[in-house]
Ligand SMILES: Nc1ncnc2c1ncn2[C@@H]1O[C@H](COP(=O)(O)OP(=O)(O)OP(=O)(O)O)[C@@H](O)[C@H]1O
């Protein structure tokens with residue numbers, strides 16, 4: 001009786017049964033990747049192609065008709081000394097910020113991995129600059145560095161180091177320093193978290209072996225810790241560089257490139273020319289100038305990450 | 312005789328998340344010049360903690376650590392003249408073997424030529440001279456251990472601290488590495504404290520053995536003493552495989568090693584006769600391990616007898632055989648505390 005029923009019942013998991021969509025990895029993968037692909041194409045690919053198109057045209061805000069103009073836009077860009085100043089500023093800002101970001105990021109990472117009371121609060125506070133939107137936090141810096149009401153000036157006056165005002169954003173050298181300071185302030189948390197990941201991954205007994213071997217703090221840092229976290233320090237440095245390099249919000253909000261273009265960077269200059277000045281072709285040409293440099297940075301990041309995996 | 316390393320009343324309490332862990336509960340220990348002192352004990356008994364406290368990687372909660380007669384509690388590891396080989400070897404993965412070995416000398420600011428010469432001397436002594444340009448990940452476990460040893464010895468420390476340096480090696484390599492380690496130490500004659508939970512290693516390497524349990528030293532003595540005259544039931548059952556048989560008998564525990572429970576015909580005069588109900592027999596590397604029950608010595612207890620291959624008395628499972636233990640092989644313990652008691656004559660109580 002029971003035998004009869006089992007015989008007529010179909011097998012519990014039929015080998016011939018059709019596979020559901022969820023079982024088929026190929027189509028499923030395409031399906032899940034689709035939004036990302038659409039997103040990248042629409043928001044990165046299209047603007048990029050458009051920018052290339054515009055850079056070789058004579059499109060302006062007043063005359064949006066497309067005509068091929070060859071390298072005309074580039075000629076105009078290169079003839080303008082402000083472009084060269086912006087390029088130099090971009091490289092200086094990026095270089096100096098990158099070094100400072102890595103140094104402070106390393107220091108902060110050491111603080112973050114230390115074990116002390118209330119470290120969760122410190123960690124939270126440290127990560128705050130990275131989590132607030134750039135434009136928003138830069139506005140508060142605008143107030144901190146205000147030519148008349150700057151609290152920093154007030155503090156310096158109270159301590160007796162200063163009479164009158166510093167005019168942080170009004171003098172070329174101070175404005176440069178201010179822009180770099182804001183970049184560093186904003187990107188150090190990211191670098192710290194990246195470097196912290198590297199520090200945590202160092203086995204504890206390697207550090208202890210170095211202690212017993214007679215190495216002091218600095219020797220352990222330069223001969224053991226830093227070499228072992230080098231791939232992640234490189235990643236942190238390059239992230240810092242890319243974010244500084246491509247950013248226009250900080251410059252735009254703090255100084256608008258001033259005084260007299262002394263803090264102008266490529267991104268803000270492209271915006272000034274292309275959007276505010278209406279010369280779309282020139283704006284696109286300037287913006288595209290960022291591309292090869294970014295590409296080189298991205299390649300370096302990826303290579304650093306690969307080396308890390310090998311180790 | 313100078314005491315290279317000494318600890319006095321050492322206690323170490325870790326503040327855990329939920330409760331406190333007492334890893335060391337009052338340890339007094341002193342090494343003798345040039346000796347090989349082995350810390351032996353089950354997992355979690357505090358061996359590593361003791362070693363790390365001596366090295367200065369942990370601060371004692373109470374008590375003192377002395378090196379060369381001076382209290383070093385406040386000194387950082389690098390000022391203590393100790394060299395440590397970690398269980399994981401802790402080689403610097405980004406440095407070559409040579410750079411690993413010279414690292415402690417570099418920290419001492421020895422000049423380049425002198426330190427390389429010394430590193431090569433150490434490497435040749437340990438037979439790793441041809442590996443100097445490799446990175447640690449390109450080495451086998453045994454080679455890594457030797458690099459770690461070379462790194463430890465170039466400093467000419469007052470004492471070597473070795474934390475289970477052989478536990479990562481396979482059984483065969485372990486035996487040869489053990490032999491090598493012993494010869495190496497005899498050649499350079501540096502006082503060594505060696506941690507292990509492997510009793511064969513401890514018996515083979517140690518000039519003296521400190522048997523530890525639950526943060527305390529249960530017994531300190533030569534391998535012979537520890538084996539033949541255990542201070543308490545913990546040492547008696549921890550050392551020896553199979554462990555010492557313990558039989559409860561009015562107001563005491565009577566102990567004897569499996570190799571001393573033998574057929575009555577091979578035990579001479581002055582022995583306690585014990586009828587032995589044989590249950591099961593195992594052949595292990597030539598010896599016969601006989602499992603069974605004895606009822607006359609005290610309470611009925613399952614015991615193990617180990618008969619060397621020279622004893623050929625036929626035995627059958629399920630039958631009762633006449634066994635005996637020489638009286639001078641019997642050890643007596645307090646059943647409450649487990650501590651050793653004076654010998655008691657047993658003969659008269661034979662049935
Ligand atoms: N950092 C620590 N925090 C809290 N408890 C610890 C810490 N280190 C060790 N302990 C505890 O102290 C006790 C002794 O540990 P220890 O590492 O000294 O044991 P061990 O004898 O070396 O063991 P094994 O043979 O397994 O290496 C254990 O109970 C362990 O859980």
Ligand SMILES: [Mg+2]
Pocket residue numbers: 358359360
């Ligand atoms: Mg241990």
